[in-house]
Amino acid sequence: MPILIDTAYILAGFALLIWSADLFVTGASATARNLGVSPLIIGLTVVGLGTSAPEILVAVIAAWGGNPGLAVGNAIGSNITNIALVLGATALIVPLTVHSSILKREYPLLLIATLMAIVVMAFDNALGRLDGILMILLLCALMFWVVKKALQHRGEHSDDSEVDPLSSEFEQEIPRDMPMGKAMLLLFGGILLLLFSSRLLVTGAVDIAHLLGISDLIIGLTIVAIGTSLPELAASIVSARKGEHDIALGNVIGSNMFNTLGVLGVAGLIHPIDELTEGVLGRDLSLMVGLTVIMFIMAFGKYGKGIIRRSEGAILLGIFIAYEYILYLSATQ
Numbered sequence: 001m002p003i004l005i006d007t008a009y010i011l012a013g014f015a016l017l018i019w020s021a022d023l024f025v026t027g028a029s030a031t032a033r034n035l036g037v038s039p040l041i042i043g044l045t046v047v048g049l050g051t052s053a054p055e056i057l058v059a060v061i062a063a064w065g066g067n068p069g070l071a072v073g074n075a076i077g078s079n080i081t082n083i084a085l086v087l088g089a090t091a092l093i094v095p096l097t098v099h100s101s102i103l104k105r106e107y108p109l110l111l112i113a114t115l116m117a118i119v120v121m122a123f124d125n126a127l128g129r130l131d132g133i134l135m136i137l138l139l140c141a142l143m144f145w146v147v148k149k150a151l152q153h154r155g156e157h158s159d160d161s162e163v164d165p166l167s168s169e170f171e172q173e174i175p176r177d178m179p180m181g182k183a184m185l186l187l188f189g190g191i192l193l194l195l196f197s198s199r200l201l202v203t204g205a206v207d208i209a210h211l212l213g214i215s216d217l218i219i220g221l222t223i224v225a226i227g228t229s230l231p232e233l234a235a236s237i238v239s240a241r242k243g244e245h246d247i248a249l250g251n252v253i254g255s256n257m258f259n260t261l262g263v264l265g266v267a268g269l270i271h272p273i274d275e276l277t278e279g280v281l282g283r284d285l286s287l288m289v290g291l292t293v294i295m296f297i298m299a300f301g302k303y304g305k306g307i308i309r310r311s312e313g314a315i316l317l318g319i320f321i322a323y324e325y326i327l328y329l330s331a332t333q
Contacts, residue, residue, distance in 0.1 A: 003211055006204040013201030014227040017054045020193030021231040025050035027186030030178040041150045043170035043247070044102075045143060048254025051235065052262060054228040055255075057198040059263045062216075063270035067206055069277055071267035072127065073220020074228060076284045078263075079256045080221075081229040083291040084320035086236050090248055091313030094240040098249055098299045098306045100166035105149060106253050107296055109142050113260045114292050118285050121264075125276050132268025139261035169244040201227065217277045218331045221284060222324060249299055249308075256292070279330065287323060291316075 028050055032042045055078050059071035090096065116138060120131040175183075201224065209219040232255050236248040267273075294316075300306040 003208060006207040006211070009200045009204030010208070010223065010227070013197045013199075013204060014230065016193055016197030017201065017228060018230050018234065020190045020197055021050060021054055022190075023186045024053055024190030024194060026175060027183050027188070027190055030175040030183035031180065031187055033174055033176060034178070034180050034183060038150070039170040039174040040102075040167040041147055042174050043166070043250070044106075044146050044150055044254065047170075047251070048258055049262075051232050051251055051255045052258035053194055054198065054231065055259050055263045056266060057194050058202055058224060058228055059267045060270065061195075061198050061202045062206070062220075063267045065202065065206070066271065067202070067216045068127070068267050068271040068273050069216035070202065070205065070209075070220040070224065071271075072264065072273065072276070072280065073217040073222075073284075074224045075220075075259045075263035075267065076280070076288055077221035077225025078229050078259050079288050080284070080291060080323065081225050081320070082232055082252045082256055082259075083295050084316045084323065085226070086229060086233045087249070087252055087295065087308065088313045088316030088320060089233065090236045090240050091308040092310050092317065093237060093313075094245075095310055095313075096240060096245045096248055096299070096308040098246060098308075100246040100250070102150070102166045103246060103250055103253060104300060106146065106250070106257075107300070109146070110253050110257050110260075111292060111296070113138065113142065113257050114289055117260050117264055118281075118289065121276060121285070122281055125281065127264065127268040127273040127276065129269055129272050132265045132270075132272075135261040135265030135268065139258070139265065142257065142261070166246040166250055169239075169247045173239075173244070173247065214331045215277060217280065218327055222327055252295070283326070287319075291319070 025047055028046045029042050032046050033039065037046075055074055058074050062068065062070040062074070087096075117135065120134055121127055205219050205224050206216065208214075208223075209216055232251050235251050239245070239247040239251070298306060298308045298312050
């Protein structure tokens with residue numbers, strides 16, 4: 001039966017996506033470290049890009065194949081899933097204590113990215129090539145600023161007298177002493193597997209959407225968004241259990257920034273959308289902004305050190321379940 005084949009495509013695509021994303025991040029991080037790049041910069045840029053690699057490649061393949069709604073749904077849905085499901089589940093297992101001043105500087109960048117996405121898309125209820133160009137340019141500018149600040153931080157604290165907790169956690173996690181040949185093999189092998197698994201996933205998702213009469217947007221917001229966010233979920237839970245709470249939150253902030261500007265920007269460049277599907281602005285983007293604000297309130301608190309407690313993790317999971325139920329009702333109607 002076609003639906004069984006497409007389901008197999010989706011499951012195989014998810015499994016390979018998780019594996020290939022891990023290969024890509026490990027290979028890229030080790031390669032950058034062998035080239036002399038500091039672990040902090042690797043963590044803030046390479047790891048953030050790597051955890052968003054599934055969403056970016058799914059967006060490219062979906063938009064190229066004429067399914068931009070799937071790409072948009074994947075970007076927005078992944079951001080919602082990262083905060084509500086990933087942070088919620090992680091905090092439910094291990095309450096997160098946030099200390100990093102670097103994350104406090106990164107959060108406003110995520111808020112800027114989120115607000116820009118809403119402004120450019122709400123202006124004409126579309127996602128055009130100009131919108132895509134603006135998003136990509138802003139992403140490059142924000143990454144430049146992040147790297148510049150990381151270099152300044154490294155220079156100011158070169159004597160290790162006051163090392164940011166996030167920097168210390170990246171120092172422990174970024175692979176060291178890996179031969180360059182092995183690092184390059186993991187890097188390019190991960191890229192090839194990402195391409196293949198993304199193609200499998202998009203093919204299965206689009207076919208099932210057509211068979212069930214569900215829009216590409218809904219499939220992107222639900223099945224595909226959850227699947228492509230699995231690397232973030234695994235990474236955040238593992239980091240939190242190892243006591244690396246700042247990395248767990250940093251994974252979400254970095255991934256959401258790349259999703260908002262990179263994934264949506266790529267989708268607009270490859271296949272512009274003249275009119276956004278009903279519900280994107282009022283339902284999906286509004287929730288994405290609301291969750292971004294809630295994350296800030298929970299993570300950074302009133303006095304500079306925030307704690308995402310188990311009760312707050314449960315609230316986030318409750319929001320996620322309610323949102324998925326609303327999408328289910330929308331699809332069935």
